Amino acid sequence: MSADANKTVVRRLYEEVFGSGRLDLADELVDPDARDARDVQDRRGPAWVKEVASMLRMAFPTSTGTSTRSSRKGISW
Numbered sequence: 369m370s371a372d373a374n375k376t377v378v379r380r381l382y383e384e385v386f387g388s389g390r391l392d393l394a395d396e397l398v399d400p401d402a403r404d405a406r407d408v409q410d411r412r413g414p415a416w417v418k419e420v421a422s423m424l425r426m427a428f429p430t431s432t433g434t435s436t437r438s439s440r441k442g443i444s445w
Contacts, residue, residue, distance in 0.1 A: 381417070389425055391418045 369377075381397050384390045394414040403412040411419075424431070 385417065386421045386424060387431065389421070391421060394418050394421070 377397050380393065385393050385397065394417040398414040398417045400413040402414075403410060403416070407416075
């Protein structure tokens, strides 16, 4: 996947899944083996992303989940 395609996936994940609550998109955007290396329970994939997004949306209901900068090379979106 190209760098631009990766940026698009990450932007959609933050804006649409975390920001807008479109949890169904996690199935399309997240690899089944994706995981958070810090998660001691080793939960993976779209189901884990949906769980985290749901928890964050309940904790921070006014958050919009917009992305303004890429963490790589300081590239703005």
